[in-house]
Amino acid sequence: MTQLKVAVIGCGSIAKHRHIPEYLAHPEIELVAVCDINETRAKEMAQEHGIPTYYTDYQDLLQDLEVEAVSVCTPNYLHAPMSIDALKAGKHVLCEKPMATSKEEAEAMVQAAKESGKKLMIAHNQRFVPSHQKARQLIASGELGKIYSFRSAFGHGGPEGWSVDGRESWFFKKEEAFIGAMGDLGVHKTDLLRFILGEEFVEVGAFVETNAKEGATVDDTAVCVLKTESGIIGTLAASWSYVSKEDNSTIIYAENAIVRLEDDPVSSVIVQYKTGEVVKYELGGIQTNDAGGQSSSGVVHHFADAIINDKDPVISGEEGMKSLQVVLSALASSDTKQITKI
Ligand SMILES: NC(=O)c1ccc[n+]([C@@H]2O[C@H](COP(=O)([O-])OP(=O)(O)OC[C@H]3O[C@@H](n4cnc5c(N)ncnc54)[C@H](O)[C@@H]3O)[C@@H](O)[C@H]2O)c1
Numbered sequence: 001m002t003q004l005k006v007a008v009i010g011c012g013s014i015a016k017h018r019h020i021p022e023y024l025a026h027p028e029i030e031l032v033a034v035c036d037i038n039e040t041r042a043k044e045m046a047q048e049h050g051i052p053t054y055y056t057d058y059q060d061l062l063q064d065l066e067v068e069a070v071s072v073c074t075p076n077y078l079h080a081p082m083s084i085d086a087l088k089a090g091k092h093v094l095c096e097k098p099m100a101t102s103k104e105e106a107e108a109m110v111q112a113a114k115e116s117g118k119k120l121m122i123a124h125n126q127r128f129v130p131s132h133q134k135a136r137q138l139i140a141s142g143e144l145g146k147i148y149s150f151r152s153a154f155g156h157g158g159p160e161g162w163s164v165d166g167r168e169s170w171f172f173k174k175e176e177a178f179i180g181a182m183g184d185l186g187v188h189k190t191d192l193l194r195f196i197l198g199e200e201f202v203e204v205g206a207f208v209e210t211n212a213k214e215g216a217t218v219d220d221t222a223v224c225v226l227k228t229e230s231g232i233i234g235t236l237a238a239s240w241s242y243v244s245k246e247d248n249s250t251i252i253y254a255e256n257a258i259v260r261l262e263d264d265p266v267s268s269v270i271v272q273y274k275t276g277e278v279v280k281y282e283l284g285g286i287q288t289n290d291a292g293g294q295s296s297s298g299v300v301h302h303f304a305d306a307i308i309n310d311k312d313p314v315i316s317g318e319e320g321m322k323s324l325q326v327v328l329s330a331l332a333s334s335d336t337k338q339i340t341k342i
Pocket of ligand 1: 163
């Protein structure tokens with residue numbers, strides 16, 4: 001059986017809870033190295049999982065000829081430079097979201113992937129959630145009729161309860177994060193909505209504010225109104241100020257039904273038809289930080305499949321860039337107090 005040799009750059013929470021366990025569980029993958037600027041963290045991660053090598057400088061890792069693919073699990077400002085260096089060094093890249101801090105960086109990543117002939121995938125795990133795949137299928141089949149509008153939210157109490165560095169985390173610092181909740185959580189939903197609706201957004205109006213986190217130099221609460229190319233309109237909220245309970249729900253309002261996704265603790269999809277019929281699907285909930293783990297998201301499985309079977313990853317650099325562009329346009333709208341064309 002093929003043994004794809006991979007390494008993980010950044011040994012913080014997403015590496016610990018998703019990338020490393022998913023690589024370790026994959027029968028065709030061998031996790032050969034980890035890297036973190038914090039030596040204790042890198043060393044402990046390697047020791048705990050029997051990973052043979054650890055590095056503190058990612059450039060040294062990239063010179064390791066054994067490594068064929070890397071996950072980039074570092075703060076946002078490092079995604080583009082690390083991904084580009086890795087692609088240039090001949091490694092496939094699975095990069096965390098948001099993929100970059102600007103359109104120019106995202107374009108440079110896409111270009112580096114093209115030139116290297118290596119795979120670049122962005123870790124938008126929400127596409128793999130069963131309820132979201134079901135919604136896409138219901139819409140694409142035409143069963144719901146015309147789609148009129150939507151309401152989507154991703155909010156929780158903030159990254160201090162998640163990041164390995166807690167309240168001191170880079171998540172709150174503009175120079176390392178570039179953007180707060182709107183980039184951390186909002187980009188999940190811009191990507192998800194593009195995926196479910198099967199359409200691109202063309203206009204956005206947004207308030208992207210810092211309401212809740214004292215001392216943060218990034219936003220923590222954002223509300224956007226969005227319009228797609230066919231005229232579907234809706235709202236997207238992204239927040240680190242939903243203090244007592246995570247909200248990860250999306251509601252689609254269509255000609256024949258209302259579809260509620262991740263809006264009920266038992267039924268991850270509820271379809272309320274206008275005939276009065278209600279169909280509930282128990283497809284297994286979304287993996288959340290609240291639920292204590294995110295170790296079978298499907299992201300690593302898909303990345304490995306793309307490499308081993310030489311396919312294009314469904315969430316390519318170009319796809320990640322389109323989802324990022326909606327977020328960048330929301331920031332522009334908030335700054336200018338104008339509806340912005342995307
Ligand atoms: N897809 C998702 O659902 C999801 C969830 C959480 C986080 N993320 C993303 O994953 C990335 C990492 O987030 P996290 O929650 O793991 O953060 P974290 O704060 O828990 O960990 C970040 C790690 O990166 C390390 N690091 C910093 N600079 C480095 C460098 N130069 N070289 C090597 N390591 C370095 C830090 O020491 C730390 O261990 C972020 O981009 C975040 O947006 C994605």
